[in-house]
Amino acid sequence: MLIFIFRKSFHARIVTMFIVVLLISLCAAYMFTYVFYPEHHRSEQSLSTVEDGINALLLSEEAASIADLEANAREHQATLTVLDEEQQLQYRSEAAQPISDASIHNFSSLSEGESSFVFKGTEELFEIAIARPINGELHTLVYQVDLSAESQAVRDIIIASLLVVFIVGSILFLIASTPIVSPINLLSKAAKKMATGDFSVYIQKKREDEIGELVDNFNYMSKELQKVENMRQEFVSNVSHEFKSPMTTINGFTQAIRDEVVKENEREEYLAIIQSSTQRLSRLSDHLLQLASLESEHHPLQMTSYALDEQIRRVILATRLLWEEKHIDIQVDLPSITIEADQDLMEQVWMNLFTNAIKFSHSHGTIWVNVIVLPQQIKLVVEDEGIGISEEHLPYVFDRFYTVDEARTPEKSGNGLGLPLVQRIVDAHGFSIDVQSKITEGSTFTVTIMPSVSYD
Template identity: 45%
Template sequence: MIKTLYLRVVLTFSTVVVISVCLAFPIAMFLYTDDISTEVEQVLTKIGNQIISMSKELDPEDLDAFLEGTTELNESYALTLFDSDKKPHAFGMPNKDFMKLQPEVIDQVLQGQTYKKLQLQFGKFQDPAKVNIGLPLTVDGKQYALFISPKITDKSKAQIRTGVAFVLLIVLIIGSLLILIASRYIVSPIKKLTVATNRLARGNFNVNLKVNQKDEIGLLTESFIHMASELKQLEQMRQDFVSNVSHEIQSPLTSIRGFSKALRKHDLPEADRQRYLEIIERESERLSRLSENLLKLASLDTEHHPFTPMTYDLDEQLRRVVVFYEPQWSEKHLELDLDLPRVKIVADIDQLNQVWINLLGNAIKFTPEHGKISVRLEPRTDHIRVLVEDTGIGIRKEDQDRIFERFYKADASRQRDIGGNGLGLSIVRKIVEMHQGFIEVQSKPGEGTLFIVILPVMARRQKQTKA
């Protein structure tokens, strides 16, 4: 069995060349024999007319000597002369052989008609050596029939075939050498791809392949380089994810462990004991939220996460979320400005409810006391805009493009105090994209933040793609 692509390509191309060469000779003979026969016929007709014209001008007394002389001057043809008695005279033929012709053919030429032995037909394989032309000849008042045929011997035909075969053999040899070179050129980038694939399989994502070709192999190489780059990013994301999860889990666990040890002291004041218990409870809730958000993201990343769109009032859903957070915004004396005209939407009610809870929850957390939060609903022809704006601390420009990344915190120290884990906005963006919508943010530090969610009126689940 052939195991290397190089050998397979060489053998395949060589087989094609050999078959082509073997078929070329008979096909060429088949296609061009008629043309050659026609050309021979025209040459013989011209020679015959010249002989007849010369005989009229010279009026030779010895016709046999005259015809013998013409064949000696030009050895490419042979003559056979028939007199009125149909007696043959051969000129320019070995052993004085003459053409075997039917009596009616001889009579036809003696009567002044021209004869062509082969009536050439399209696609009919004919031997040019058998072309035969008959012309009427009149000398000294006597009528003759002059037949002309090419003098091509079997040896000459064999030499022609040998020459053609030799040329085809040279073509075969040169073609095979060129195939060896071309095959190496074709297989070389594939070998490089194989080496790069093995390195990639061992975890080395630093693939450096030069792409000089624009053909299918060049496109394959570019796709491989792109794949390696994506895998490298994916591996980096995985490592960052593990590192972030470990950090987020380690911090509350450290607090819980430390305060649990402190609670063992028998002389611990009751006020400190209660404070430690509150911290343990708060850190436990933080772990619970982290676990819940991780499970939520993992579920959203799969194709099997439930997606049940239904028609409902979006404005009513937003009002319920605002009422849900009333204790929080009332405690901070925040002003809520609602502009919610009646709008119906077809979407997954539970998932979008999670979006509004996260956005409004963030607005309340990052808005100082006596601040203002506005929630507006803007229906358009084929989509809906939901705007959640606050007068909070704002987000720096360099952080705005990254706040939707998992575990990213624009201000890690302040979010740690507030209790965030950097997953809420990632969940928001994932849900919005699943509804074939998108979310954007506009913010200035110290002036507040505006989140704009744009959703189609009738949402359909967006097919999941992996980074």
Template identity: 40%
Template sequence: MRTKSFWKKTWFVVVHIFQIVGIMITVALSWMAANFLTKAIYTIYSQPTSHYLVQIIDAVLGVIIFIVVVFVIGIFLRPRQLALMTAIIDAMRRISKGDFKVKLEMTEQRGEFQKIIQSINEMAQDLGQLESMRQDFISNVSHEIQSPLTSIRGFARALRNRDLSEDKREHYLDIIEGESRRLSQMSDNLLKLSSLESDKPSFETHCYRLDHQLQNVVLANEPQWLAKGIQVDLNLQEIEIKAAEDLLNQVWVNLLHNSIKFTPDAGAISIRLIATENGAEVTIEDTGIGIASEDLVHIFERFYKADKSRNREAGGSGLGLSIVKKIIDIHQGDISAQSQIGQGTRFVVTVPYSFE
């Protein structure tokens, strides 16, 4: 079955053919009119003796007639073109004022304006999506900030009670300190995201051993996984890559922290590094609580929390995996996640061997 796109292209070809034929007919008619007019003139006045002069006069007169005909046709078509230009200008004015619901109709009769109309429609759609993302972002930030501020305000008010026991006072102070720390972490993560999403993020690349980096990250977090009795298993090939070491270090720290956070006591975490055709492949797998399938597709979105109550208790802001995804994208790598409730989670990260 022939598609709509095929018929649309066919229609454009037919229109252009008719335009070319129309121009050729107009030229021929102009030439014939010029010839007829000069013959009428020659019946009144004598014809020049030079044959070449007669042809020159016919040609000049034919060109004049052709220009006049085109001008007259342009006068008839001008109102439609003016209406189209007015619609385009009005659409641009509405977009400049923040109205991104603009959509100009695409019709075959608009010829050379088709690309302009299509570009305006695409621009309005893209700006509309950006505005929606901006509003969602502001809403999420406001929500995330409001919650710890409410806790801090409430417990600070409770501390005014002089009859509080020393244990409760210490408990309330611990909560205020934890919420303050979470606000600080959220601010730091937002700054990192802003820096990573800038047009020209600044970072330096150099060659280093990826297996050494992973070992150092695990050792740096040893107190956290030892405190929960988690067994960490390393299976690392010796692989050297050229990348932004500090940025990738943030990736492994965030992923390992998540595994430790959501793995119960006496659980297990395995980290594997192998060489593949596409680059160095790092797999971080745990025996944690897992992620539901409906949440798995959203885990790299800003502020998304698959387990909101558990995440808040642990002090998460829902930005860690967004930062991970952005860093991997900058390195032109790939990250994927597999998980089931109660059966743990596996993250697979592929990083090119060399990135400039």
């Protein structure tokens, strides 16, 4: 379980690495101070000797003479100062420090067998005062233990230990951090490549923790950006093609008219072609602008409540010349329905769907426009008996500039922006659109309108 967590969690790996490095560093410092720093032994032994000496001095009985007391003090690494009953100096070892008046005053209150302890931090000196009889007279024995050497040894040991921890810890962290920093460096280099426009970069995943997840997300981002780049290039290519074709037509026929190589009876026909190409360019520009506005999510929707059935009837009437020209029968089933939406944008949806149905229907065919009312939604269905769409093309009918009619015949050609625009408008409203089609059997487009709907 712990191994699984260690492999899956970058945080657990960092914490574990820190604990391991800290423990190894402390062990290394301990071994260094004991094996390579013998002063530690000496200071420890010295402190132990001083402790034993203090205990021995406190437990000592009446001494025969000051010389015996001096020998006893020297044996326990202490100096001796002897004060009489009047606290007057009677004896002081050569290495003994002078006793302050304040200390002498405190010692004067000691009774036989009592002791006093004073530690002078600034001088690193430990004073032990004991009231003991010498030759039948009460004296104050003041032992001074110099701890400066031991204190310095302790400071040296601490500094050496910290240095060992720092050096060993730094080396171990440097080694342990390599597997962590390595993929981050790879990500940084890959990001720089992507910044130059190279989206083909791929980083091999070697771990299952958060770094591995980051690598997966980076590779996914790289793949998606590559798709976007391909779409951008395809978009530029398609736009260039869509603009170039009518521009070439306009330029060619205009030049022909200016050079007077066009017969008088053909001039009107050429002007009509020029006008048609101009209108095509205008529609293309309008669609591109609308798509850009809708995809930027800055296009405000002018939401109003209006009669959907009346809007559909207006669209059918507006296209009457088109479906009458092909002798198409229109079958309509529209109950009175009120919806809340952007009326102008939704009119473009119905216009695109209906004109597409007319465009790809056979002469003397039938188009059905029906509304299916459900408890929480309505479905508006536009169905035709036209040429249909093959299964392989269905997933792409809402892609920009995608056209099913590969032959691009004049009567069926388009710029491939109508259905993408329909989908963006439907999505902006929170509605949905679906298409079902079979080749030679026709197509069915269904727009599902969510709540805020009322009907009679």
